[in-house]
Each structure stands twice: as structure tokens, then as C-alpha cells.
Amino acid sequence: MKLAREKLMDMLSKMYKIRFFEEKVDYLFSLGLVHGTMHLSIGQEAVAVGAVSALKSDDYILSTHRGHGHCIAKGADINLMMAEFLGKETGYCRGRGGSMHIADIESGNLGATGVVGGGIPISTGVGLSIKMRKTGQVILCFFGDGAANLGAFHESLNLAAIWKLPVIFLCENNMYGMSMSVKKAIAIKDIAKRADSYGFPGKVVDGNDVLAVYEFVLKAVKRARKGEGPSLIECKTYRWKGHSKSDQNLYRSKEEIRSWKKKCPIKRFKKRLISENILKEEEIKMIENEAKEVIEKAVDFANNSPEPSVDEIFEGVYS
């Protein structure tokens, strides 16, 4: 598959931004500047970027508690994300949502939910709405391997199937639901196989290969736009960091983590871009530096932003 050079550069840039954003917030957390917890997706950047790059800008996404990458891939303003992290009024959610609830409804990012699987039934409704309004959009719903064992998964995939809704169910299988290994949680090898029981395609993709993710999602998007219904795509990947900030990594070995770090999706993409003579090392360095700069500026923006006012604490509960 041939992709325009600009598109590839944009994808690489987003992967860097996700990586640097998460490294930065991890650092800010260590300084005690971030309230609450966070769920980092370092190591999973190819899934977010590959999947969202296959969408048009007016398509929708629904994200998860591990959703920073999804937002950045959807083109979120990093300043507003960082401000939200620091609980500021200028943040995407006016400091009311934090790390787990970044949303930008106008841009099609329908938000991240802190409840595992909580977005899956909502995606079915977005699909129905698209179909009833005849807009030709699609909705891509991210969720993890852990969500695939919830009742919400079953109810929603079934509804999307019987109504042929334009939904791409994107399972980001990072091998663990908190500490629960997917091998212990699921008796079959591939979650994607579950699509068979609903009557639509299910595919397994190497989730550390951004172009493979792009390609598979694009096929599902085309199918959805044609009115042929949903798809389930399982991207196998790995989270390098703990589930959240309380994680001591007691349930997996250092060797295992190390072996996955060798499969870094960014390094892999970079190598390919160089070997195929699409980008030169210096050009990549520039993209990398630009991404770093964007993150630094975002920290400044967030630091210089006001706190939300207690006088306005009730704002936003009701319309």
C-alpha cells in the first residue's frame, strides 16, 4: 500500500507526540504535579495512530482509560490535553475530567471513559445515529482485551451486527487487563474470532506495525461506509508501563517487558521509513524534535493557565 509522504510524516509525528506526551506526564506525576492516576500507553502508539489515520477528520472515535494516544492521533490540541492533566480551566474538560476523560466532541472525539467497556454500547448508538442521519461517517471504538469479556461487548456487537452499523470495534490487546493475563482470561487464542459469532469479519493484526493497523482498519472503514456493517479488529500489542500508578509489575517478568521493548513500534516505523527511502535520518530527527517542542510548550501553556473557579463548580452538570 502506497501512502503519501506527508501522511507518513504525520503518522510518525503523532507517534512521537504520544510517546513524549506520556513520558512527560509520567515525569510530572513523579514530581507530584499530577493529581490522581494515569494509564500510559507507551509501546502501543502504533495502534492509536494506525487506526485513527484510516479515518476521515469528521469520523468519530470513542476512547478508553488508556486513551491519550487516541486523542493525539485524532488531532487533539496538546496544550488543552496538558492543561486538563494539570486540572486547569483551559483544559479540554475545564479540569473536571482529568487523564481519563479527555473529549472533544466537535472534532469527533466522543471521549474516553474510565469504565472498562463503557464506550462499546455508546459506539453502537453513534453508528445508529450515523445510519439514521445518512452522513456516511464511521465510528471507531477503542477498547482493551479486558473489555471483551463484559456483557456490554456482547450486547453491543450483536446490535451493531443485526443493524449493519458503521462501527469499527478496535480491540487493543495489550496482553493484560490490569494484572490479568489475557491467556488466563480468555479460553481462545484470538479475541477477533468472536466476531464469527456475530456474523461479521474479525481480524488479528500486529499492533506494533502502524502500517498494518492502518491497512486493516482502512478495509473495515470502507466496509462500514458501504453499509456492509461492523468489523472487529484485534491489535496485539503490549503496554510497557504498569496498568496505572499503583502497579508494581508483580504479574509479569522483566524479561517479558524487555522483549517487547525490543519491538518498539516507533523504532520499527522509523527503520522502515529509512529503509524504503521515504525519510532521511535528519528529517526524522526534525520530526522528533518538533514533537518534543510541542510537548514542552504544552507544559508551559498548562502551567500558565488558571485553576477552575470553585464558584463555577456546578457548571456542566446539566444543559
Add this chain to the structure above:
Amino acid sequence: MRKITYAEAIREALRQEMKRDENIFLIGEDIGIYGGAFGVTYGLINEFGEERVRDTPISELAIVGTSLGAAITGMRPIAEIMFMDFTTLAMEQIVNQAAKMKYMFGGKAKIPMVIRTPAGSGTGAAAQHSQSLEAWFTHVPGLKVVMPSTPYDAKGLLISSIRDDNPIIFIEHKLLYKISGEVPEEEYEIPLGVADIKREGEDLTIIATSIMVQRAISASKELKKEGISVEILDPRTLKPYDKKTIIESIKKTGKVIIVHEACKTSGFGAEIAAMISESESFDYLDAPIRRLGGLDIPIPYNRNLEKHAVPQIEDIINATKELIYG
């Protein structure tokens, strides 16, 4: 004025609103050809087709989630959950998602969705098809809770609920579906959060919800024969609820009974009683606040036991006399 039933009033509100706004659609189990378990949506599928009167598999969580997803992207869904008991299957989407989304996204989402559901006992359906769970939902910021007691209120409140941009739990009562009352043919709104004085009176205020309003009205007729004049106040909306009208009524009568079908313990009557005791109306009370509610038991099947489990007309009469005569 023309009289129609409570169920017909709801159906008429749905029909008129669906004609007015093509973004409105109905979604739920057996709401199409079957017309819903209580026949409320009967015939609407012929008029609006199966796209807009959308039968679903038995998937309550997905019904609510689907409504939510549609609502945040420009549609105005009205979900029917066949029995209020089954809202328990959809609680995650109602409580964690629909109710929270606007606030946790910084006030940006618009969530115009209504969940219609019938509550209440009296049909012999026993413990899992007879509950009144309204208090649960009043405990969740982000939701509005509406509970009509008459055909007139059912139509006007439903129209307001449909036009509201917040998630609304619209609680109907199975025993009210067949009662008749005057209902204008044209569309009209009853603002949410505004109570209605169903009967004016001097001696005592009865604050009642849903079916208990009808029972209070029956009780008031008996009490009148004894020269006792009761004021019957129906909050109509439990979240937000009209504190001002309650306070004014108590300042006038000095006595209050709060009556609902839901279990008394932690029922909505506890909230009203606490509000009264914190308000200026407390000084006007010349008798303790009295609550009548369901017994703390699952609704039993046996006709007599079932009747015994929730307040009846006689209970309201007796409680009123106790407060009046001391």
C-alpha cells in the same frame, strides 16, 4: 375537555413529538408490532416505520448505551425499558456514562435522551417486576427524574422531557396506564421541577408521587366527609424538585404526610422530610413529619400480601386522622 387514558396521553406525546422532530426515535424491546409490554407504543410502528420505532433484542445495557451514543451525535432517542426492575441491567450506562458525560467533559456534551419505564406493584408480577426505584436515580447528579400521576401531566411532562437536553428517567406506573383524565389535543409543556397542587386544602399537606397521588385524592374525598381538608401536592419531578411549593404548602397547613410506593427506608420521602426540617417551614410544623412508604420487603405475589406491602387509601386516611386528632 376530551378524556383519554394515561397510556394514550403518553402515546399521543410520542406521536406528536415524532411528527414535529424527525430526529426523535423510539428504541426498546417489543415496542413495534407488539406495542410494548403495556401497549403504550401500540400502532406507532405503522405510522413511523421500524427505523424510528426500533425493536431491539433483550439488551438493556445496549439499549441505553445506544440511546446515549445517538443522543451525543444529534439524535433525540426515547428508550423504553420494559420494567423499571430492568433498569438495573443498564445501570452502568445510565449512572456512569449518561449522567456523568456532560460534566466530566467540561460541560460540552448535549444529551437529549429519555428513558421511559414503568414502575410499581399491583399487577401480581411479584418481586422482579414491581419495584419503584426512583430514589436511586435521584441520587445521581446529571439525571432528571420525572414521575407523572395523571394523563394530563404524563403528556405535558413527557413533551418537556423529550425537548430537554439532559438524560431523563421518565417513570410511569402500570396501574395508572388505564386511568382517564382530561388531556388537551394540542401539544403543551409542563416545566420540569415544578410541583402541582392537585387539591387545595387547609388542615394537612399530603405530598404524594405517582399512583399515590390518585390514592391521596381518593382518601381526601373520604376525609372531607369528616370535615378534614387536605392539600395534595404532587412534586411531579423528583430531580430537580420544587422545594418552594412544598415549603409554602406546609407553612399554610402545618402538617405533612409524605407518601410513596417505594420502600420507606431511604425512599424519596426521606429527602423531602429532611429538606422540610432544614427549611423555614420547620417552624410552622405543629406535628411530626409523617412518611408512608412501601414495607422493606420484596413485593410479594399473593394479592393480599402485595396490597399490604405498599400504602393504600386506608393507610393514608388513618395516618391523616392520627396527625389531625393527635
